[in-house]
Amino acid sequence: MSGICLYCGNEWIPPVSWSSFFTVDLPSYLCPECEALLEPVSGMTCKICSRPLEKLDAQFIAGDCCTDCKRWEEDPEWRGLWQENHSLYVYNEFLKEIISLFKFRGDYCIAKAFSGQIARVAKKMDYDLMVPVPLSKERQYERGFNQSEALLIEAGLKPFHALDRLHGEKQSKKSRRERIHLNQVFQVKAEANIRGKKILLVDDIYTTGSTLRHAAKVLIGAGAKSVSSLTLARG
Amino acid sequence: MKFAVIEEKLIPEPFLTVKQTTFPISSLDHFYEQLPFNPQFTPNPALKNYLTGKQLLLDELPFSMEELYTHYENGFLIFRKGIVFEKKSAKCRRCGNTDQRYFASFYCSRCREVCTYCRKCLMMGRVSTCTPLLSWAAEPPLSQMETLSDNECHPASLIWEGTLSPGQETASSRVAEAIGNNQDLLVWAVCGAGKTEVLFAGIERALKENKRLCIATPRTDVVLELTPRLRKVFPGITTASLYGGSEERHTYAPLTISTTHQLLRFYKAFDTIILDEVDAFPYSVDETLQYAVRNARKDSSAMIYLTATPDRKWQRECRTGKRAFVTIPARYHRHPLPVPRFVWCGNWQKLLRKNQLPANVLQWLKERLASDKQALLFVPKIALFEKILLILRSLHPDIETVYAEDPERKEKVQKMRDKKIPLLVTTTILERGVTFPNLDVAVLGAEDHIFTESALVQIAGRVGRSAQYPKGDIIFFHYGRTEAMVRARKQIVSMNREAEEEGLIDVD
Ligand SMILES: [Zn+2]
Ligand SMILES: [Zn+2]
Ligand SMILES: [Zn+2]
Ligand SMILES: [Zn+2]
Numbered sequence: 001m002s003g004i005c006l007y008c009g010n011e012w013i014p015p016v017s018w019s020s021f022f023t024v025d026l027p028s029y030l031c032p033e034c035e036a037l038l039e040p041v042s043g044m045t046c047k048i049c050s051r052p053l054e055k056l057d058a059q060f061i062a063g064d065c066c067t068d069c070k071r072w073e074e075d076p077e078w079r080g081l082w083q084e085n086h087s088l089y090v091y092n093e094f095l096k097e098i099i100s101l102f103k104f105r106g107d108y109c110i111a112k113a114f115s116g117q118i119a120r121v122a123k124k125m126d127y128d129l130m131v132p133v134p135l136s137k138e139r140q141y142e143r144g145f146n147q148s149e150a151l152l153i154e155a156g157l158k159p160f161h162a163l164d165r166l167h168g169e170k171q172s173k174k175s176r177r178e179r180i181h182l183n184q185v186f187q188v189k190a191e192a193n194i195r196g197k198k199i200l201l202v203d204d205i206y207t208t209g210s211t212l213r214h215a216a217k218v219l220i221g222a223g224a225k226s227v228s229s230l231t232l233a234r235g
Numbered sequence: 236m237k238f239a240v241i242e243e244k245l246i247p248e249p250f251l252t253v254k255q256t257t258f259p260i261s262s263l264d265h266f267y268e269q270l271p272f273n274p275q276f277t278p279n280p281a282l283k284n285y286l287t288g289k290q291l292l293l294d295e296l297p298f299s300m301e302e303l304y305t306h307y308e309n310g311f312l313i314f315r316k317g318i319v320f321e322k323k324s325a326k327c328r329r330c331g332n333t334d335q336r337y338f339a340s341f342y343c344s345r346c347r348e349v350c351t352y353c354r355k356c357l358m359m360g361r362v363s364t365c366t367p368l369l370s371w372a373a374e375p376p377l378s379q380m381e382t383l384s385d386n387e388c389h390p391a392s393l394i395w396e397g398t399l400s401p402g403q404e405t406a407s408s409r410v411a412e413a414i415g416n417n418q419d420l421l422v423w424a425v426c427g428a429g430k431t432e433v434l435f436a437g438i439e440r441a442l443k444e445n446k447r448l449c450i451a452t453p454r455t456d457v458v459l460e461l462t463p464r465l466r467k468v469f470p471g472i473t474t475a476s477l478y479g480g481s482e483e484r485h486t487y488a489p490l491t492i493s494t495t496h497q498l499l500r501f502y503k504a505f506d507t508i509i510l511d512e513v514d515a516f517p518y519s520v521d522e523t524l525q526y527a528v529r530n531a532r533k534d535s536s537a538m539i540y541l542t543a544t545p546d547r548k549w550q551r552e553c554r555t556g557k558r559a560f561v562t563i564p565a566r567y568h569r570h571p572l573p574v575p576r577f578v579w580c581g582n583w584q585k586l587l588r589k590n591q592l593p594a595n596v597l598q599w600l601k602e603r604l605a606s607d608k609q610a611l612l613f614v615p616k617i618a619l620f621e622k623i624l625l626i627l628r629s630l631h632p633d634i635e636t637v638y639a640e641d642p643e644r645k646e647k648v649q650k651m652r653d654k655k656i657p658l659l660v661t662t663t664i665l666e667r668g669v670t671f672p673n674l675d676v677a678v679l680g681a682e683d684h685i686f687t688e689s690a691l692v693q694i695a696g697r698v699g700r701s702a703q704y705p706k707g708d709i710i711f712f713h714y715g716r717t718e719a720m721v722r723a724r725k726q727i728v729s730m731n732r733e734a735e736e737e738g739l740i741d742v743d
């Protein structure tokens with residue numbers, strides 16, 4: 001039996017080597033044409049946030065990191081709270097469409113399309129607990145699932161729910177300054193024991209890094225040893 | 236949302252007064268989708284307008300759960316399972332999908348269980364095992380005309396000055412009859428017969444009987460073309476125009492013009508559905524759309540199919556008397572349809588690789604350019620455009636190419652209309668409403684499988700549309716004739732013969 005591409009719906013036959021593994025339920029992820037539209041993050045990247053530096057204007061580069069990260073690191077309030085970010089793909093038009101299908105339309109099984117890559121990258125990272133960035137209760141009910149958690153579960157990884165979200169997600173209308181100075185967005189769950197743990201935060205998109213830095217701040221505050229992050233897309 | 240069932244009545248989780256196990260609606264057996272009707276209850280008219288003839292998700296309804304549930308308790312609202320399981324296979328009741336590859340499951344925060352959802356109709360909101368489909372149970376809303384008794388100034392009256400040709404006249408009365416008797420009828424009208432006017436009498440009759448009608452078509456551009464025409468001839472009623480992104484999704488109207496896709500939100504809504512271009516992609520190949528149309532009909536209703544090119548199965552059913560049909564074999568201008576000529580052009584693909592066109596094709600094109608007659612050249616693939624254009628631009632600098640998703644399609648069609656393009660190379664039959672009056676048409680590679688019988692009939696139908704220029708050349712250049720080509724020609728010839736026998740054309 002052929003699979004159908006999770007994005008375009010075209011039927012395609014996975015390579016033989018796969019079908020011998022999955023005799024019962026053939027995986028139907030992305031067809032080769034759609035897969036080719038994904039753009040892995042590669043080349044020179046910011047050593048902190050993994051932003052590709054090659055396409056970036058020189059005025060936004062500060063040595064081996066981007067000026068955004070440099071600015072954060074110069075602020076004593078935020079310095080050193082967060083080790084590094086790793087992103088799988090560039091947030092291009094295609095990935096934008098896929099992610100919107102995934103989280104806004106609620107097509108949960110899109111998570112499977114990335115399971116292999118996420119599992120592979122997670123293996124190379126040093127962490128004790130994988131913490132998905134939480135949604136607010138209302139948003140979680142509305143969508144029916146948390147997309148970051150879905151990415152982990154489908155990759156066969158175990159999410160650790162250490163955080164609660166205190167505010168809504170609508171931050172795009174606010175300026176960078178407002179976002180940075182927004183009161184606490186996250187809170188560590190009382191029952192979550194993270195003391196001395198190396199935390200790997202997981203989110204779908206890295207845009208400004210402020211969500212992840214806010215999460216890192218409360219995690220470190222609650223005794224976490226270190227915080228780094230893994231995201232599907234790098235905006 | 237989860238429900239408990241007490242005495243076969245659904246109770247939403249938040250409204251339980253005693254502790255009771257709750258389930259996603261698809262896991263429940265033996266409950267009433269609809270409770271006995273309470274005539275003392277006064278329903279909310281806004282909700283009634285919203286939901287009559289529809290099947291919507293809770294997320295699509297701007298009403299509180301309390302209000303919705305009260306309407307259910309009083310028999311005015313129906314809760315149905317969105318997903319049902321038949322022999323352990325899932326089936327989506329909104330779009331009819333049973334292909335298990337289009338179902339997926341996840342641990343759902345709404346029902347706190349593993350939830351299965353349909354991916355086929357996901358773009359209209361997620362239907363899953365914990366999602367009920369809501370419909371209105373009672374009689375349809377009183378439409379504006381029911382309060383009027385004087386037939387003379389009935390708001391549904393047809394305001395149209397035109398006249399029908401004898402062929403249209405016959406079809407028109409058959410349509411009105413089928414609509415009146417809730418029957419199915421196929422209207423097989425040749426390209427350029429004028430099929431929209433044929434509907435007017437039937438629509439008027441249905442509207443005056445307070446019936447709800449829908450004209451459905453697979454294509455948005457047809458919805459956009461038909462809406463103003465029908466609003467003009469039925470100015471006294473509300474006409475809703477539905478397509479992806481249209482604003483009128485929740486308008487209750489006696490006449491709805493909709494893409495077949497938008498019908499997925501309807502449930503037992505219409506007394507009459509007029510389905511335009513049944514042969515057109517994607518309806519003809521998409522079972523979901525066919526299900527949507529069936530689902531949107533009332534149990535007792537009329538179905539009018541319009542087509543210029545019924546497929547072979549339908550043609551056979553017509554011949555063997557299994558399907559009621561009426562033909563309009565002639566155009567309103569009383570001239571026969573131009574019959575395609577077949578001309579062998581050898582291995583044109585091989586020539587094209589050497590940047591050449593077959594001599595007879597080139598000759599035909601040069602003749603059109605020399606005599607200043609506009610022409611369309613159909614080719615099977617967009618990929619051929621570049622090479623063909625390279626050759627043709629040396630003949631005339633204004634020759635253009637166009638394809639269905641061409642971003643400049645509108646501009647190019649307009650330029651063609653303004654006669655600024657002498658020859659247009661194309662892969663598509665363009666918009667339905669578009670006719671170029673004085674035109675010759677050629678197909679290069681008519682043997683390609685993309686040129687089905689129906690496509691070839693449609694292509695030939697571009698020629699001789701206007702009364703001023705009722706003739707024109709239609710030529711199929713091929714590298715081996717196909718059954719589709721032969722059948723297409725046969726269809727055209729037999730329509731002409733029928734028209735002649737019935738005295739619908741003037742033979743010169
Ligand atoms: Zn694909
Ligand atoms: Zn950076
Ligand atoms: Zn469905
Ligand atoms: Zn659910």
